[in-house]
Amino acid sequence: MSDRSPRNRAPQVRPDRVRVVAFQVIRQVTAEGAYANLALNKALRDARLSGRDAAFCTELVHGTLRWQGTYDAFLARSVSRPLADLDPELLDLLRLGTHQLLNMRVDSYAAVNEMVTLTRSELGQKRTGLVNAVLRKISQRSLDQWIATVAPAADSDPIGYLALAEAHPRWVVEAFNRALDRGAAAGQAVASGVLEQLLVADNEPARVSLVVRPGLATVDELVAGGATPARWSPYGAVLEGGGDPGRIEAVATGRAGVQDEGSQLVAIALASAKVDGDDANWLDLCAGPGGKSALLASLVGDGQLTAVEPLKHRAELVRANLRAIPGNHKVLVGDGTKPTWPAGSFDRVLADVPCSGLGALRRRPEARWRRTPTDVVELRPLQEALLDSAITSVRPGGVVAYVTCSPHPDETRAVVDAVLGRRDDASLEDARPLFPGVPDLGDGPDVQLWPHLHGTDAMYLALIRRS
Known part of the structure; x- marks a missing residue:
């Protein structure tokens, strides 16, 4: 943002409206457990913020949440009492001010004064002195200087x-x-x-990735709407400058959707794996909210996809995603670990299991501070149970894709090894040939995608064949 921006002028008596919205969204995330992207989108609509104001508000929210732990380390050196003794809303306001001072092109004098004005409006006059003093201490060093002061020695x-x-x-x-x-x-x-x-x-915001439903729309339609073709997915495109995907007709009508390219690639890999014999019944064992279900349903051709989701409201999202896709596809509300269908009923099974979500930190800035190692431990039994159920559900000769949006070793290969170690009717196959043209896939046989190598979420896939 240019230094001539109105936000860098002398603050007014009333707080800046964009900063008010950003602070309120941050409070929803930290105090109420809201998801940042959902809370922010609603707040932008309600406040009718668009253009530069919406972009500024988005960076205030996502940046503050993304850097929260680091800013807390700096604030701990700048506040005279433990951060745990501060009221949570005051700490959130200090984090918001710190982000502007250290990671945004906002004049330090204007940033401090705007935050003092915001404090007076949101928290009362008596908090303004502390906010002014602390943020002025923060402003005395750059981000690199603060890191050099607080971080352990790199060597x-x-x-x-x-x-x-x-x-x-x-x-x-x-x-x-x-x-x-x-x-x-x-x-x-x-x-x-x-x-x-x-x-x-x-720490780089994820691009807006789109996917067409094969047979219903083409990538050329997305390109005509301002997108560029994806690097790896034959069905993908990217809105490089962001913007509202709904303005593209194919997206608005459900013939295309929003989906990370990594998610597209793992679904395409399952659909591309060789299967001898029948290939008409596919299963998505953990379907909500339905993005991969929609892609698989488009790829099954004359066959049928059965999508299973334990939560009713998420099952409705799956139905919404499948609505535009021809075929007699089913959405079942149920527990994937307790199948209601006979063993060996399906030719292909996707087990995109619940996980920590550490592979999607680019688009979920609050998740890194919300998740704990205990979450990984507690999810492990469910992940193993779902993979076990998926293998039982596929017929001999059929394939299972075990997928997580996490690169954590205890959620990926460790789960696969544990389940296969208890069974003698399934084996791991090399999945790398199912990602044609995608480089840096490692030594296999499983595949781990990475943001820094592939520009995708850190999706993991293990391909398992029932024998």
């Missing part, structure tokens, strides 16, 4: 340094490092700079 504790410098919890950085090091010497990801590349990519 003695590279994981700790990267965690603070790139705004990821340490346990997440450690998990990513383990995943990147798989098949290589321990510490290779750190030494080569690959781990840092991943963390940097994780």
Whole structure:
């Protein structure tokens, strides 16, 4: 934003409306557990913010939430009492001010004064002195200077340094490092700079990726609407400058949708795997909200997709995604770990299991601070049960795609190895040939996509064949 922007002029008595909206959204996320993207989209509509105001508000919200842990480390050096003793709404306001001072092109004097005005409006006059003093301390150093002051030494504790410098919890950085090091010497990801590349990519906002429903729309239609073809997916396109996907007719009519390219690639891989004999009955075992279901239903041809989702409201989302697609496809509300169909009923099964979501941190800025290692541990039994059910549900000779939107080793290969270790009727196959043209897929046989290598969410796929 230009330094001549109205936001860098002397603050008015009333708080800046965009900052008010941003602060209120941040409070919904931190205090009420709201999802940032959903809360922000609603707030922008309600406040009728568009153009530069909407972009400014989006960066205030997403940036503050993304860098929250790092900013807390800086604030801990700038506040005279423990951060835990601060009222949560005051801490959120300080984080919002810190983001403007260290990571946005906002004049420091204007940023501090705007935040003091916002404090007076939202929290009362008595909080303004503390906000003014703390943010002026923050403004005395640049982001790099604060990192050099607070972070562990990079040579003695590279994981700790990267965690603070790139705004990821340490346990997440450690998990990513383990995943990147798989098949290589321990510490290779750190030494080569690959781990840092991943963390940097994780802090870049994800592009708006679109997918056509094969047979209903073409990529050319999306291109005519202002998108550019995706790099890897034959059915994908990207809105490079962002904007509302609904303005493209194919998206508005359900003949195309919004879906990360990584999600497209794992669904296409399952549909492309060789299957001998019948190939008319496909199953999506964990279907909500239905993006992969819609792509699979478009690819099954004259066959039928059965989509299973335990939550009724998410099952309705699946139905909405399938509505425009011809065929007698089914949506069942039920528990995928307790099949209501006979064993071996399906030719292909997608098990896109619930996971920590650590592979989608670009688009869910709050998730990195909301998730904990306990979440990974608690999800493991469900992931194993769903994969076990998926293998039982596929016929001999059929294939299962075990998919997670997480690169955490305990949610990916460890789950596959644990389940296959208990069974003698299924085996892991090399999935890499199912991603034609996509580079850097590792040593296999499973596939891990990465933001820094592929520009996608960190989707994982293991291809399993029932014997």
